Amino acid sequence: MQNWDAMNDDDFRMEVRRFIEQNYPEDLRFLAHRPRFNVIKPWLMLLVEKGWSAPHWPLQYGGMGLSPRKLLIFMDEQGRWGVARQFLGESGTVQLGPMLIRFGTEEQRQTLLPKIRTYETIWCQGYSEPNAGSDLASLTTEAVIDGDDFVINGRKIWTSSALDATHMYLLARTDKQAKKQQGISFLLVDLATPGITIRGIKNIAGTTDYCEVTLDNVRTPRHNIVGGLNQGWTVSRSLMGFERINTGSPRRAEFAFKRLEALARERGLFKDAGFLDRYTQLGLDLADLKAVYMYFADMVSRGETLGPDLSVLQILSSETNQRITEFMLEASGDLGLTVSAGEDDNEGVDALTPFLVMRAVTIGAGTAEIHRNIIAKRILNLPA
Ligand SMILES: Cc1cc2nc3c(=O)[nH]c(=O)nc-3n(C[C@H](O)[C@H](O)[C@H](O)COP(=O)(O)OP(=O)(O)OC[C@H]3O[C@@H](n4cnc5c(N)ncnc54)[C@H](O)[C@@H]3O)c2cc1C
Structure with a gap:
């Protein structure tokens, strides 16, 4: 296993630059829009093969274990060459992965992280709702415990890349009596579950980057909660x-x-x-x-x-x-x-x-x- 952090900064930068310049498809440089998964997939698979798909994750979870300093170099080289930054799957590697590493159970880490890193599962983020954007804590999507499951009802909107995603992490209200931020949980949902409807929304530039996702009595197992009941606000605010x-x-x-x-x-x-x-x-x-x-x-x-x-x-x-x-x-x-x-x-x-x-x-x-x-x-x- 390579110890990237032991490498001199300039050498590391050149190694990253060489790989990107040799492998990133010329016609996908500086894309104005977010690419669909089938378009960006060959590049993502190259990153997976190289072991570079989750640069900031610890080595033990298949990441590169980069320090913030090295990670900035890695990101800067991607930006310099115009690598599609908001590629589909980023919600999984950049956002959900680090949250699971910090707040997930060991079982969640063992079962979910390898699939996120290899894009076997593709995640989208279900936070915003028609009446809860800037004031996210006003969200009304509700999850009620029923036996071994949560049953979720509500509507999410502006969900980027939901048309290509396989799974969604979302915020849902699990305690209506508690203060706004305190009654929210962070749940994981398989988008193939019955009761989910996904509708693409065309934006002003003519592409369908985001969607509306309706959840109608959607069941997700109780173990699909991250960070404990009513801890969703803390989990979702934990980005580094x-x-x-x-x-x-x-x-x-x-x-x-x-x-x-x-x-x-x-x-x-x-x-x-x-x-x-x-x-x-x-x-x-x-x-x-x-x-x-x-x-x-x-x-x-x-x-x-x-x-x-x-x-x-x-x-x-x-x-x-x-x-x-x-x-x-x-x-x-x-x-x-x-x-x-x-x-x-x-x-x-x-x-x-x-x-x-x-x-x-x-x-x-x-x-x-x-x-x-x-x-x-x-x-x-x-x-x-
Ligand atoms: C490209 C893109 C991708 C996105 N992807 C996702 C995603 O993947 N998942 C997801 O959950 N969400 C996503 N969103 C949604 C995004 O998080 C919300 O659009 C954002 O939080 C704003 O919420 P809103 O659209 O409801 O606007 P509102 O909060 O309703 O705001 C409307 C207007 O009122 C202003 N306003 C609101 N409150 C105040 C205040 N207190 N003081 C002053 N002005 C105020 C706002 O600035 C804005 O001009 C995405 C949005 C965009 C544009």
Whole structure:
């Protein structure tokens, strides 16, 4: 078993870079949208074969056992090359796996982790509901104990990749009398169970990235609870630093900025003082984003816990991405009316698709307004 952490940082970076550059499919680089499983599967299988599908899991569970420092290098190299970050299955390897390692029973770890790591099971996250998004603790999906099972009723929405997933981890109310956060449990459900209906939702960019999932008297065995009865809030909030910092990486904005530059050269826009002014401003925004990202990345590397100020990075990252793609659409003139050929096709990538796709980034990982609330209340101590 390789001890990656004993390796020098630069050597490790080069080893990861070589593998990615030699093996990651050229036509899947910097995809604007989330790829379907059948498209990304060959790459995922290569990662499994190499033993790299769960870089942050401990060695004993088949991970690479990387320290936060090495993991940041691993993620940065993926971002640099435009590896599809939010590939299907990430909910399993990035989110559920670490939660099971921390809160699961030994039996859950032994039976579930190997299948997550090899993509034999593919997981989606069932948290949001039609009336519980930012205020997630208001969720009303209910799970009632009946013999050896929980019986679940409710409706989940915006469930990414549910059409390709085999299983779902979800939050359900198991005690209606308790305070909002305290009556919630974290349950695991096989999506083949009778009573589950999955409906794809087409987004503004024309792809079906997320779904509505209805649960009608769905039974899941009682042992499919993680972290104990009514402990779901704690389990779901337990993501570690690097998972939360992941969405703030500047790599995607860097790529968009490079494409803006190429477009400007092609259309002779650098002669236009108005264009140059906004282009320079965006370049400075990008430099700010990189500096703030490095500040948090250094904290993660030192093993420090990230605090509420991480919201600054989330806002800066999502809004810089939006501003760059918005300006690219404006700068592309009538070229901006072209849409790429299809869901799994990176050919002829256009200015319109990234612009449309980026509408979601100020919603998905906590809305921009909620992050501003966090900064106002928890950092600036402003009155509620
Ligand atoms: C691309 C994408 C993928 C997603 N994938 C998943 C997934 O896999 N699983 C899952 O469970 N969920 C997923 N979600 C859902 C996501 O978690 C929610 O969209 C998010 O939490 C916001 O909730 P909401 O959509 O209900 O909006 P709401 O919470 O209803 O907010 C509506 C508007 O009101 C504002 N607002 C709300 N509360 C306040 C407040 N207190 N102060 C100021 N403004 C406020 C918001 O900022 C927003 O502008 C995904 C979302 C996106 C965009």
